[in-house]
Amino acid sequence: MALKITVIGTGYLGATHAAAMAELGFEVLGLDVVPEKIAMLSRGEVPMYEPGLDELLRKHVAGIEGATGRLRFTTSWEEVGEFGDVHFLCVNTPQKHGEYACDMSFVDSAVASLAPQLRRPALVVGKSTVPVGSAARLARTLAELAPAGNDVELAWNPEFLREGFAVQDTLHPDRIVVGVAGERAEKLLREVYATPIGDGTPFVVTDYPTAELVKTAANSFLATKISFINAMAEVCEAADGDVVKLAEAIGHDERIGRKFLRAGIGFGGGCLPKDIRAFMARAGELGADQALTFLREVDSINMRRRGHMVELARETVGGSFLGRRVAVLGATFKPDSDDVRDSPALNVAGQIHLQGGQVTIYDPKGMNNARQVFPTLSYAPSALEACRGAHVVLHLTEWAEFRDLDPAAVGDVVAARRVLDGRNTLDAAAWRAAGWTFRAM
Ligand code: UGA
Numbered sequence: 001m002a003l004k005i006t007v008i009g010t011g012y013l014g015a016t017h018a019a020a021m022a023e024l025g026f027e028v029l030g031l032d033v034v035p036e037k038i039a040m041l042s043r044g045e046v047p048m049y050e051p052g053l054d055e056l057l058r059k060h061v062a063g064i065e066g067a068t069g070r071l072r073f074t075t076s077w078e079e080v081g082e083f084g085d086v087h088f089l090c091v092n093t094p095q096k097h098g099e100y101a102c103d104m105s106f107v108d109s110a111v112a113s114l115a116p117q118l119r120r121p122a123l124v125v126g127k128s129t130v131p132v133g134s135a136a137r138l139a140r141t142l143a144e145l146a147p148a149g150n151d152v153e154l155a156w157n158p159e160f161l162r163e164g165f166a167v168q169d170t171l172h173p174d175r176i177v178v179g180v181a182g183e184r185a186e187k188l189l190r191e192v193y194a195t196p197i198g199d200g201t202p203f204v205v206t207d208y209p210t211a212e213l214v215k216t217a218a219n220s221f222l223a224t225k226i227s228f229i230n231a232m233a234e235v236c237e238a239a240d241g242d243v244v245k246l247a248e249a250i251g252h253d254e255r256i257g258r259k260f261l262r263a264g265i266g267f268g269g270g271c272l273p274k275d276i277r278a279f280m281a282r283a284g285e286l287g288a289d290q291a292l293t294f295l296r297e298v299d300s301i302n303m304r305r306r307g308h309m310v311e312l313a314r315e316t317v318g319g320s321f322l323g324r325r326v327a328v329l330g331a332t333f334k335p336d337s338d339d340v341r342d343s344p345a346l347n348v349a350g351q352i353h354l355q356g357g358q359v360t361i362y363d364p365k366g367m368n369n370a371r372q373v374f375p376t377l378s379y380a381p382s383a384l385e386a387c388r389g390a391h392v393v394l395h396l397t398e399w400a401e402f403r404d405l406d407p408a409a410v411g412d413v414v415a416a417r418r419v420l421d422g423r424n425t426l427d428a429a430a431w432r433a434a435g436w437t438f439r440a441m
Contacts (some may be wrong), residue, residue, distance in 0.1 A: 081117020
């Protein structure tokens with residue numbers, strides 16, 4: 001009989017994973033502790049912006065006309081325990097308030113709620129990003145609390161999806177990594193992922209700690225690449241070099257590669273910043289902190305980019321933000337997402353506001369989330385409206401919509417034609433030709 005799958009936590013990761021599992025042909029039950037989210041998902045509505053996810057949901061959610069009906073949602077742990085053969089843990093692990101370590105409380109409470117409902121053989125599969133050592137600890141908790149005892153196994157299967165490409169990354173991953181403690185878990189996961197494995201996706205089987213570390217190592221490497229190119233940008237700026245050309249030129253070396261070398265105001269989001277910090281904190285607990293001191297530098301280069309953008313903007317408007325209007329294009333941490341968690345764009349906007357600037361923000365999808373974080377900033381309904389009367393325009397998130405702006409039309413509404421490109425993606429020549437003072441990062 002086909003495996004039945006549950007997905008616990010329906011954020012970016014869980015909602016996408018649940019829909020992808022239904023797409024692969026499984027019967028899926030998604031659980032969240034927030035009833036409003038479950039109500040929305042059950043109507044086939046996605047609580048966040050993720051391209052392609054709403055179509056995939058509507059294709060499978062039970063009760064929607066023409067849907068396969070393979071995907072349902074609930075708030076009941078009992079139902080999840082009864083239903084599933086394989087339970088995916090997809091809850092988030094944010095940074096602890098005021099600390100580097102990550103907050104495991106959502107994972108811990110999910111396991112504590114699920115375990116007592118596991119009355120028959122089942123596999124629990126962790127997908128959340130956790131400090132190394134968590135899987136072994138959770139396996140012991142499961143063995144203690146699950147009525148089925150040793151018939152409940154745990155595997156760790158880190159997720160590598162990017163927001164904005166979540167559906168594509170989940171259905172066609174670069175690799176599948178599973179940390180297991182026994183052959184049965186591996187066999188079940190080979191069954192779950194039979195389609196991508198059949199399509200040639202590498203399937204890497206390892207132990208718990210290695211699987212947990214693969215995830216934090218991958219994100220640390222990506223963060224390091226970005227901070228490396230941003231450090232080169234600092235040197236280029238001092239020496240009058242061009243970091244975009246430099247990145248392109250070094251990227252032709254296949255050992256370096258061209259991806260993830262876009263200099264700008266740095267990385268943000270719910271993953272890279274908190275993952276490198278949690279990794280440092282965990283290494284410290286393990287007595288291996290020296291191995292990761294370089295990540296402190298990666299973090300500080302990254303944070304310096306935001307400060308540098310604020311300085312450039314201040315300099316551009318004459319040394320003080322007082323009485324100056326600043327248009328901010330972009331609020332999300334990257335395009336094709338509505339996520340503003342640790343967003344460099346919003347951070348820059350907030351710093352300028354605190355220094356007395358009159359900031360007006362426009363973002364194609366992130367306005368509601370941004371408003372919740374910074375209700376005191378002004379928000380405009382379009383890029384053009386945000387720019388009206390501005391003494392400087394800051395391009396902080398590289399939405400395609402901003403690349404397509406007509407510099408002449410924007411020029412007609414601003415108080416001064418000055419633009420700072422924090423993402424190095426605007427067409428400098430076109431803006432200059434329309435009479436703008438153009439500066440990139
Ligand atoms: C990241 C990883 O890329 C995923 O593989 C991982 O699964 C995910 O974290 C996670 O741990 O869940 P994500 O946070 O969605 O994915 O975003 P990225 O595409 O990695 O971008 C992160 C930040 O880096 C963004 O703010 C982006 O603007 C910035 N960035 C990216 C640069 O500044 N330069 C670049 O060259 C690339």
